[in-house]
Amino acid sequence: MTDAVTVERVIEDTHRREWARVLAATVRVARDLDLAEECVQEAYATAVQVWARDGIPGNPAAWLTTTARRRAVDAIRRDAAMRHRLPLLVDPLLALPAEEEAVPDPRVGRGDDAADAIPDDRLRLIFTCCHPALAQEAQVALTLRLVLGVPTPDIARAFLVPEPTMAARITRAKRKISTARIPYRIPRPGELPDRLRGVLAVIHLLFTAGHTAASGSSLVRTDLVDRAVHLARMLRELMPDDTEVRGLLALLLVTDARRAARVGADGRLVRLQDQDRSLFDAAALAEADDLIVGCLRAGLPGRYVLQAAIASLYAQAPSFEETDWQQIVTLYDRLLEKWPSPVVELNRAVPFAMLAGPAAALGEVQRLERDGRLAGYQYLHAVKADLLSRLGRRREAAAAYGDALALTHNEPERAFLAEQIAAQLKAT
Numbered sequence: 001m002t003d004a005v006t007v008e009r010v011i012e013d014t015h016r017r018e019w020a021r022v023l024a025a026t027v028r029v030a031r032d033l034d035l036a037e038e039c040v041q042e043a044y045a046t047a048v049q050v051w052a053r054d055g056i057p058g059n060p061a062a063w064l065t066t067t068a069r070r071r072a073v074d075a076i077r078r079d080a081a082m083r084h085r086l087p088l089l090v091d092p093l094l095a096l097p098a099e100e101e102a103v104p105d106p107r108v109g110r111g112d113d114a115a116d117a118i119p120d121d122r123l124r125l126i127f128t129c130c131h132p133a134l135a136q137e138a139q140v141a142l143t144l145r146l147v148l149g150v151p152t153p154d155i156a157r158a159f160l161v162p163e164p165t166m167a168a169r170i171t172r173a174k175r176k177i178s179t180a181r182i183p184y185r186i187p188r189p190g191e192l193p194d195r196l197r198g199v200l201a202v203i204h205l206l207f208t209a210g211h212t213a214a215s216g217s218s219l220v221r222t223d224l225v226d227r228a229v230h231l232a233r234m235l236r237e238l239m240p241d242d243t244e245v246r247g248l249l250a251l252l253l254v255t256d257a258r259r260a261a262r263v264g265a266d267g268r269l270v271r272l273q274d275q276d277r278s279l280f281d282a283a284a285l286a287e288a289d290d291l292i293v294g295c296l297r298a299g300l301p302g303r304y305v306l307q308a309a310i311a312s313l314y315a316q317a318p319s320f321e322e323t324d325w326q327q328i329v330t331l332y333d334r335l336l337e338k339w340p341s342p343v344v345e346l347n348r349a350v351p352f353a354m355l356a357g358p359a360a361a362l363g364e365v366q367r368l369e370r371d372g373r374l375a376g377y378q379y380l381h382a383v384k385a386d387l388l389s390r391l392g393r394r395r396e397a398a399a400a401y402g403d404a405l406a407l408t409h410n411e412p413e414r415a416f417l418a419e420q421i422a423a424q425l426k427a428t
Contacts, residue, residue: 007051010060011044017223018061019149024121025065030072033129034174037146039075043068120234122147122227123199124186130198133182138173139198140205145170148206148227154214158205160343160377192239200248200304203231207252215409219263225256243295247305250291254311257281257288269416273320285315306335325354342373346380349387358390378407382417389424398424 023040030036043064057063118124129143137159144150144158156166176182187195210224232249239245261275292312295305310331317323332348346368353361365384374380385400398421405417 002052002055004052007048007056010051010056011047014060014064015044015149018064020122020125020147020227022061022065022068023147024125026068026072027125027128028121029069030076033146034178035072035075036068039068039071040064042071118186118192118238120231123231123234123238126199126202126231127187127192127195130195130202131177131182132194133180134173134176136198136201138169138176140201141166141170142173143198143202144205144209148202150206150209150224151214154209155205157214157376158208160374162376196239196242196245199235200244203228203235204248204251204304206231207255211255212413213410217411219269219410219412220259225252225259228252229256243298244302244304246291247295247302247308250288250295251304251308251311253284253291254288254308254315257284257315263412267412269412272314277319280315285312288312289316301334303335303339306331306338310335323351323354325351329355342368342371343377346374346377346383349383353387353390358387362387362391376407378404378413380404381407385420385424389420394424394428398428 019040022043023036026036026040027033030039046067047060047064051057051060118127125147126143129147130139134142141155141159144155145152152167152170153163155170156163159166206224207228210221210226210228212219213221229249229252232245232252235245236249257280258272258275260281261277261279262270264270288308289312292305292308295301296309301309310328313324313328313331328351329348332344332351336344336348346365349361349364349368352364362384365380365387368374369380369384381400381404385397385404388394388397388400401417401421401424405414405421408414408417
């Protein structure tokens with residue numbers, strides 16, 4: 001017997017770390033995402049009782065995978081038997097001997113060229129879900145939620161929409177798959193490029209969800225970050241000549257290279273200008289730099305290459321004050337041509353303030369505020385607050401920090417914003 005608290009803790013940890021892997025392995029047997037999801041959920045529910053009675057297995061993920069795949073095979077067999085026997089209710093003469101319909105063997109994969117083209121089960125399932133019949137936002141949202149287990153509220157925040165709106169989008173995507181009979185089959189090698197944009201967006205948003213956790217006591221969700229970097233590396237092995245694939249990997253590496261410096265020993269958030277650059281991961285920065293230089297030499301850099309180049313300039317500068325602000329603004333201008341986005345415009349305002357002054361940058365931020373698309377984005381209010389503070393408008397800065405705090409659920413970020421509010425009010 002194992003106590004319930006221990007079992008619950010192990011199941012929660014396995015769900016967080018292994019859901020995508022277990023689901024991906026089960027889909028290969030079920031050939032249907034809804035059925036696979038149902039079987040995996042049943043496997044987790046069964047684990048609660050079995051592990052409490054028999055003890056926690058040495059490899060929980062393998063136990064869950066085996067259980068889920070067996071349930072999928074059983075479901076397929078039941079469905080095949082039902083389809084064979086239902087006609088007998090109408091015409092008994094149909095009861096002639098028939099060979100049992102073939103069902104997948106849970107011990108083996110498909111072994112075809114399509115499956116072998118993608119070396120990782122999770123990456124394979126992401127490509128499968130990014131079906132071109134769905135809008136890209138629906139592809140990304142559905143994959144993040146069902147395949148990678150990202151909560152709907154976190155996906156909604158990533159897309160800057162209310163949670164009910166995102167939940168409805170995911171439901172509509174699943175309904176379209178069902179009504180249009182879109183098959184969840186592994187795409188052939190020649191079909192991969194048509195699905196690449198969605199796959200890149202999924203991996204990037206998965207990393208973003210981990211880089212700054214939407215809620216909780218930790219600034220970073222290392223499990224999501226590490227999973228995204230792993231998927232980006234696998235994608236590069238699969239498509240080594242694609243510059244955007246290399247650009248995405250570079251972006252993740254250079255962004256994550258600052259991980260150790262983003263939180264102090266006391267658990268408090270540390271701003272970029274205050275971070276100890278000796279803690280940056282030099283090997284990751286060097287690898288990212290090689291990728292970026294190669295992509296830029298290839299010409300016509302895309303969204304992820306430009307983002308990686310910007311992040312690299314921030315991280316590789318000898319100090320915050322010595323950052324090449326002009327080059328960063330120039331790269332942001334090119335990025336806006338490739339990817340028009342209010343978030344990109346907001347991010348551009350930060351280096352622009354270092355060149356043109358906080359008043360000019362504040363005008364840009366206020367224009368974005370009037371636009372309304374970033375109304376629920378806490379970083380709009382945080383950037384505005386910082387600019388107001390630099391202009392000596394302390395009470396207005398405190399109010400803007402308060403607006404950011406009201407939209408923030410991550411505890412280290414909330415503590416930082418609360419400190420800033422207190423500092424602004426104290427300075428008035």
